[in-house]
Amino acid sequence: MTPLYRLAAALLVATGTLAAPAPAPAAPAATPAACTPAWGSYGPGNWPPACWRPFEATSPFNTPIPANPRLMAQSSAIVGRVLGDISARDYVGHLTADPAGHGGEPTYYAQPGDPVFRVDCVEYGGNFTIDGLLVPIPAQAAPEGGWSAPATADRHLTVVDQATGWSYDMWQVRGTGLPAPGGTLQISFGGRSRIVGDCAGVPADGTNCEPPGGGVGHGTAAHFAGLAGRVRAEELVAGRIDHALNIVIDCDNGTAVYPARGKGRPCANPLNAPPMGALLQLDMTRAEIDALPVQEWKKVFLRAMAEYGMYFGDTGSRNLFSIEIESGNQYTAFGQADPWLKYGKDNWEPYTEGGVTSYVAKLYGRTGDPNPQLDWMAVVWSNLRVLDPCVAARTC
Template sequence: MGYTMPGSGVVTRMSRRLLDTRTAGGQLVGAIAPRRVHTVDVAGRVGVPEDAAAVLLNVAVTGVSSVGHLRVFAGGTPVPGTSTLNYAPGRDKANASVVRLGTDGSIALWSDTGTPVHVVLDVVGWVAGGAAVVSTTPTRVVDTRIGLGWDRPFGPESRALTLRGVGPVPADATAVVVNLAAVGPTDVGNLRLGPWLAGAVPRTSSVNFIVGRDVANQAVVGLGPDGRIVVHGDMFPATRAHVVIDVVGYVHAAEPVPEPDPDPVYATGPMADLGFRPFPADDPWNTRVDGADVDPGSAVLIASIGASDRLHMDFGADWDGGPFGIPYVVVGPDQPRVAVTFDYDDESDPGPYPVPPDAPIEGGAASGGDRHVLVVDAGTRTLYELYAAYPQPDGSWHAGSGAVFDLVNGTTRPAGWTSADAAGLPILPGLVRYEEVAAGRIDHALRFTVAQTRRAYVAPARHFASSNPSDSLPPMGMQVRLRAGFDISGFPYQARVILQAMKDYGLILADNGSDWYVSGTPDARWDDDQLNTLKTVPGSEFEVVEMGDVTTG
């Protein structure tokens, strides 16, 4: 883990990705060669201040084909004799580490192995000034095997755990050092730790496990404002794992520590990295469907969309001279609220909305299409969405319809109400975003459209947009998934990540449009050649997830 001297400040936050050698455009691209020093700049990146003395990291390796270990150390210093992470073929491995920064603000990587290995680094905090790290006698606070802390094993869920003022952790603690173990897991999965921030789910794992194998790891975890951390289980619906947590240290403020930026999860601006998954873990957008039953009418419904028609990514890096897709913008809490008027005001949430005068519009300012405008308020974690949005000379906006969603607790529209989408659903949670594909995982369902829908809807949808009552047509809100047996191994990286999400979380029908069109954000970093390989996937490779009650008009 390393150490920090008393008097050094430790600031912890939700994780931000610093390096992923699997993705293009980073500091290091491609698996790192063994027995060579590879330098990674840290200070001044992903929120780490220029004067940071050390960085708190989650270090992971993947694509391992031989036994070895990874050493992570201060840039510009000799290679140390001890390892940060030991690994074996065929197994991804993660570990937490406190790494001192070199005089130029960098760290270095060195692997001792027979073959190159991919490395992923996530920043969970840094060492500055004004705090102290204290080691304690290990104190067990959770053991689900005996009912300590929680009385049942973990499944795919999030739980809050109060640690400030518990056991050796004092009332002024700002973070804790814990040993986390997954015991007796029944299938593959991972456990994630982070500060409790209104239920936000940590994006990176602290412990990865496979069936039947106990795995432990150490982590430095920031305490939320109320002294709690969140423990999140990312696993299949039927998977269970016992959890053991031991407190082995804590961080407390020796003098006032400057607060990080007002909301450490958010950056601001168009297509800014959200830093969290919208809506609760049990929201339909965030619920895995790979283990759900197939709907009895699946074959008929797939045929009505087009069994021989192909997938189409309705987003990318270059169309008509620039990136295309459905954009969004993240604003700070000081963004002025402006009046919004609606054509369908009886089914729209009233303003004012925090829409900037230059908010990005789907299709561009001169577009005659859907003209969606999506705004995330960083201060309140609230999503504002508009359909057919037009800025007005006085600074207000006019739109066809609008909806407001609580990104922390979730929001269900009244039955029969539209939103900025025909199905009465939010748009943002279903978009394919570049940063999550670059991180190697999409953990939510995707938004898609078809040309002909039924005069009906099924949860989570709340609205239909058709006059055709035929049972052979799909209702709004219908969810499909890619067949488990469809081989995705030959697809390029970006396409493969998207296809895996289609298997795990599926796609939710949200609007009338072209058949099998999938929505995402415009971003110049997309590789259109990779995305275009998805056009080879036919509709026949999909199946309809069993639907609940269907509401008809």
């Protein structure tokens, strides 16, 4: 996916240290009051439940799409291009659950007593919003792909400080493990965003509080927060994704629309390519999705695509149409069972390579469906459309 260093030009320098932890901010307004365990207590074995959502109810990621939304003028042409050469290999990329837990991007929830590390952004002169800040990180935390991942890999790491309400997104976390407590953690790029309260999800670089409710930060090329639209295992197990999806497409048209603040990798031919931040929606009713002769886990994704839509948040998917998810190593790092692996075994297709069996979620696949001869994704994608940015901004 697009390296986070592409965001550097839009950021300002911010150095210093964090203030002493304050009482934990209230849970996001998007979270039901009865949702337990409660915000502030998340940690190993006490993971955020399916009913929890980051950011406020007014975030574009948490706002259902209204009836009869306005379409982008070139909606049909963009859909044709996305499902053509831009995503030529597969319409929906492989969501993978593997024994090592490396199938997504990990999120960790800091608690009192966790060690604190000074962040050192080593690229572009350290001109990033978290360069020099002190960030609490659980000692067992490991980045995307684990500590053995190649240095050139994404090695994403998201840390949520529940005491302050800040979420930290880091790209290319360096080293073979966290340094000693109080040491320096080197990364190639990073930023932070509010996850609860006023300006939730917006950068800490002096920009205004737009969009309402949050979801914008420094986690992707679009400047979306890492948690914005990221699917969690708890949601899949519960059978409902109560927010928009964050999708990765191979390239964009070189422009960005609301709520994106940044651009990714441009297509060699930008004609009818989607702008970064584009909101795609599956124009199907709940009843139409429920009636599809496909496995139930596929309908969980489709319902979210229809109710909340999909925001184009990053590029570099190698011609796949990919959905951002969390990873298994955020659980196994603490010696806990990986819910992604169990969900994969129960629902997805096994794939064995080098003696290791992983489980692949092929949303476009037919194996396991009641009618494997039906090209049901052709029916689904015929109802895909691109909405005008005013829909996300709630100005039309």
